[in-house]
Amino acid sequence: MTATTFQPIAARPAPVKTEGLVAWIKSNLFGNLSTSLGTIAIGLVLLAVLPRFLNWAFVNAVWVKDYDACHAAAGACWGVVAEKYRIIIFGRYPFEEQWRPLVSGIALLGLLVVSCMRAFWKPWLAALWIAVLAFFFTVMYGGALGLSRVETDRWGGLPLTLLLASLSMSMAFPIALVVALGRRSKLPAIRSVCTIYVELIRGVPLISVLFMASFMFPLLMPQGFTIDVLVRVLAGITLFAAAYMAEVIRGGLQAVPKGQIEAAATLGLSYWQTQRKIVLPQALAMVVPGIMNNFISTFKDTSLVTIVSLYELTGAMSLALNSDANWRPFKIEGYLFIALIYFIFCFSMSRYSIWIEKQVNKSKLR
Amino acid sequence: MSTPHKPPKQPWSWRSQAFRGLIYQLVTVALIVASVLYLAHNTKVNMNARGIQSGWDFMLSGAGFDIGESLFAFDSAEPYWKAYLIGFTNTLRVAVLGIILTTVLGTLIGVGRFSRNALVRGLCLCYVEFFRNIPVLLQLLMWYLMFTEVLPESADPLVFGPLFLSKGGLNFPVPVWGTGQLFAGIGMAIAVVVALFYRRHAIQSFERTGVPKSMFWAPVGIIIGFGVVGWIVGGAPMEFNMPIKGEFAIENGGALTPEFLSVLLGLTVYTAAFVAEVVRGGIQSVALGQSEAAAALGLSRGQTMRLVTLPQALRVIIPPVTNQFLNLTKNSSLAVAIGYPDVVSIANTAINQTGRAVECIAVIMLVYLSTSLFTSTSMNWYNNHAAIKER
Numbered sequence: 001m002t003a004t005t006f007q008p009i010a011a012r013p014a015p016v017k018t019e020g021l022v023a024w025i026k027s028n029l030f031g032n033l034s035t036s037l038g039t040i041a042i043g044l045v046l047l048a049v050l051p052r053f054l055n056w057a058f059v060n061a062v063w064v065k066d067y068d069a070c071h072a073a074a075g076a077c078w079g080v081v082a083e084k085y086r087i088i089i090f091g092r093y094p095f096e097e098q099w100r101p102l103v104s105g106i107a108l109l110g111l112l113v114v115s116c117m118r119a120f121w122k123p124w125l126a127a128l129w130i131a132v133l134a135f136f137f138t139v140m141y142g143g144a145l146g147l148s149r150v151e152t153d154r155w156g157g158l159p160l161t162l163l164l165a166s167l168s169m170s171m172a173f174p175i176a177l178v179v180a181l182g183r184r185s186k187l188p189a190i191r192s193v194c195t196i197y198v199e200l201i202r203g204v205p206l207i208s209v210l211f212m213a214s215f216m217f218p219l220l221m222p223q224g225f226t227i228d229v230l231v232r233v234l235a236g237i238t239l240f241a242a243a244y245m246a247e248v249i250r251g252g253l254q255a256v257p258k259g260q261i262e263a264a265a266t267l268g269l270s271y272w273q274t275q276r277k278i279v280l281p282q283a284l285a286m287v288v289p290g291i292m293n294n295f296i297s298t299f300k301d302t303s304l305v306t307i308v309s310l311y312e313l314t315g316a317m318s319l320a321l322n323s324d325a326n327w328r329p330f331k332i333e334g335y336l337f338i339a340l341i342y343f344i345f346c347f348s349m350s351r352y353s354i355w356i357e358k359q360v361n362k363s364k365l366r
Numbered sequence: 367m368s369t370p371h372k373p374p375k376q377p378w379s380w381r382s383q384a385f386r387g388l389i390y391q392l393v394t395v396a397l398i399v400a401s402v403l404y405l406a407h408n409t410k411v412n413m414n415a416r417g418i419q420s421g422w423d424f425m426l427s428g429a430g431f432d433i434g435e436s437l438f439a440f441d442s443a444e445p446y447w448k449a450y451l452i453g454f455t456n457t458l459r460v461a462v463l464g465i466i467l468t469t470v471l472g473t474l475i476g477v478g479r480f481s482r483n484a485l486v487r488g489l490c491l492c493y494v495e496f497f498r499n500i501p502v503l504l505q506l507l508m509w510y511l512m513f514t515e516v517l518p519e520s521a522d523p524l525v526f527g528p529l530f531l532s533k534g535g536l537n538f539p540v541p542v543w544g545t546g547q548l549f550a551g552i553g554m555a556i557a558v559v560v561a562l563f564y565r566r567h568a569i570q571s572f573e574r575t576g577v578p579k580s581m582f583w584a585p586v587g588i589i590i591g592f593g594v595v596g597w598i599v600g601g602a603p604m605e606f607n608m609p610i611k612g613e614f615a616i617e618n619g620g621a622l623t624p625e626f627l628s629v630l631l632g633l634t635v636y637t638a639a640f641v642a643e644v645v646r647g648g649i650q651s652v653a654l655g656q657s658e659a660a661a662a663l664g665l666s667r668g669q670t671m672r673l674v675t676l677p678q679a680l681r682v683i684i685p686p687v688t689n690q691f692l693n694l695t696k697n698s699s700l701a702v703a704i705g706y707p708d709v710v711s712i713a714n715t716a717i718n719q720t721g722r723a724v725e726c727i728a729v730i731m732l733v734y735l736s737t738s739l740f741t742s743t744s745m746n747w748y749n750n751h752a753a754i755k756e757r
Contacts, residue, residue, distance in 0.1 A: 024484075028482070028483065028484035029483065029484055029485065031482050032482075035482050038481075038483045038485070038486060039483055039485055042483075042486065043485070046485075187387045187391050188391070189391035189392075189394060189395050190390065190394055193394060193395075193398060200735070202738075203731075203734060203735040203738040203739065204696070204731045204734045204735060205696035205697065205699040205710070205730075206696075207700065207702065207710055208699065208710065208727060208730045208731055208734065211713075211714070211727050211730070212727050215717060215723035215727065216723055216724060216727060219409045219412045219413065219418075219723070219724070220405045220412075221408060221412075222411075223408070223411050223412060223415060296499075300500075301501070303501040303504055304503055304700070306503070306703075307503075307700075307702060307703055314503060314504055314507070318507075329515070331511055331515070332508070332511055332516070335504065335507065335508050335511065338504065342499065342500050342504065343500055346498075346499035346500070347495065350499065
């Protein structure tokens with residue numbers, strides 16, 4: 001037996017620090033050769049482009065309502081927004097009366113925010129919608145409460161965008177619900193009618209539906225009956241949005257396990273009882289994020305009504321600058337301004353959609 | 367399972383489910399037919415009252431307007447149906463090119479979201495969030511404004527090698543077609559057949575020996591090689607129709623109008639943001655064990671993405687990407703806002719000139735319905751092709 005002498009091996013090196021800024025930079029920007037080269041290349045491009053952009057947008061920009069200074073400046077002319085923001089936001093609404101779209105727009109916005117909170121998902125929310133929409137139309141249209149009448153073709157800007165998006169979505173919802181149930185019906189005639197509707201609408205662009213609304217709806221009405229252009233466009237967007245929403249809801253209906261329906265049948269519930277008490281509550285909770293995405297695309301799609309001459313945000317912007325030769329050269333700043341407005345709305349809605357998706361899936365997490 | 371137990375046949379009753387179902391359907395169909403007849407009647411009455419004529423005869427009469435750009439010559443005396451045909455080809459031109467570019471850009475950006483480089487990841491995220499949250503119409507208008515306002519006059523264009531970029535659009539050299547190109551084309555056509563044979567041989571040899579053979583570069587090489595040989599046999603023509611800076615505008619060469627470029631760029635950039643999200647979702651849906659196993663086999667990150675993750679993600683990606691392609695095709699109708707003569711723009715002019723709204727809108731819908739149907743059918747075919755072959 002030889003005595004074993006204790007021979008320690010060399011200590012292992014301390015683990016590489018994987019937390020903290022330096023370690024993060026090391027692994028995420030300079031992890032290996034190609035990553036480092038990429039970082040340097042992109043960094044150089046950014047260094048070349050960003051200062052130019054910042055100079056244009058901020059350093060050399062003109063912020064005052066002075067178009068001579070704007071013409072002389074090398075940077076952006078944000079004065080155009082300061083000068084024209086009333087027309088951009090409110091469109092052709094009479095200038096002195098523009099507090100009315102402001103008030104009703106804020107009311108509508110408040111309604112949308114409230115509708116996004118789960119604590120308010122109660123039956124009376126529907127009543128609140130009706131009340132706020134009635135308030136919106138009363139204040140905007142006037143002719144009552146001592147307000148002068150403003151025809152709908154003078155409405156415009158952001159309040160109109162909000163109105164088109166929210167009203168068409170809320171009207172599309174019941175249609176979509178019926179169509180989605182119809183597409184899953186056992187009755188062949190009802191099923192095929194719903195399928196044809198959905199596929200027909202989804203196969204054509206919104207602009208053709210809007211053309212139909214503005215050129216063909218007047219022909220479809222009984223003689224001597226005219227419908228307002230706003231109503232026509234709203235009907236067009238609603239029919240369009242309903243087809244897409246019906247597909248989202250159908251996805252939710254399909255995701256409800258069959259056992260639920262069978263269990264309801266064993267309990268002796270009728271078709272409508274099953275749908276109302278068992279299927280829809282589960283399905284609708286699942287499709288909230290999908291409907292939110294529908295809302296975002298409808299919100300963006302409202303910009304198309306400018307092609308059939310309703311002056312919502314995009315149309316109001318062109319209107320504000322095309323009519324004024326002094327400010328016309330600064331259209332790009334105007335576009336960027338409304339792009340920012342659209343971005344703020346759509347981005348916050350998409351964040352909300354992600355959040356609500358986590359909320360409604362909470363019951364599935366253990 | 368025991369023998370199927372037939373439920374006792376219930377006596378027929380007015381309250382049976384079958385009878386009620388029948389009644390519901392009859393009522394629905396009757397309501398729809400009645401309202402369609404009613405609306406058609408209204409339309410007829412209104413048209414008579416307003417003196418609007420109907421019918422398709424106008425398609426044969428002279429259009430009376432010029433079209434800014436077309437794949438084949440068009441004269442204002444030619445009939446409407448030809449104007450529509452040009453509008454349709456213009457729509458297809460933008461849609462097909464847009465779909466190709468969107469696929470490339472969207473895939474790159476979607477894959478970029480998984481890059482090791484934080485800058486690349488961040489830029490791809492910014493791209494997606496920025497471009498998908500702004501309406502596509504606004505983006506088209508902005509691109510068009512860039513082309514018509516920000517770029518220099520066509521007398522003083524930006525020059526990138528043989529390319530000229532100005533308010534007049536993009537001008538580029540086109541080869542002068544001659545026998546040389548013809549031979550090159552024939553060479554490439556032969557090469558495609560040869561490449562197909564090579565591919566079959568390569569697959570067989572891989573299955574026999576397990577040694578992989580080049581499946582991409584070798585066929586590409588064959589096609590290019592045969593093309594070059596054909597070109598040399600044809601006398602190696604080097605003649606190009608170069609764009610030249612004229613006194614007022616750029617002459618010769620091929621040209622793309624600013625309208626076309628704005629529609630193409632706008633649609634591509636917008637749709638690519640959505641495609642990137644679809645690609646990202648598809649890649650995330652592939653089980654993590656797959657890429658871990660690939661790493662254990664010693665594949666590099668690029669190889670893992672190309673050979674293991676993407677082929678599996680493709681199955682998840684194809685259906686939603688099909689939807690995006692359809693959206694792109696439908697969004698190409700927004701070209702009417704910036705004056706690119708697509709089918710909607712032609713129909714709009716035709717409505718204003720002839721007043722036949724019903725017919726013109728029917729044409730638009732027909733064109734888009736058939737295009738959508740064609741796209742979804744071919745993508746379904748590809749989807750079946752890419753789906754897991756289960757036994």
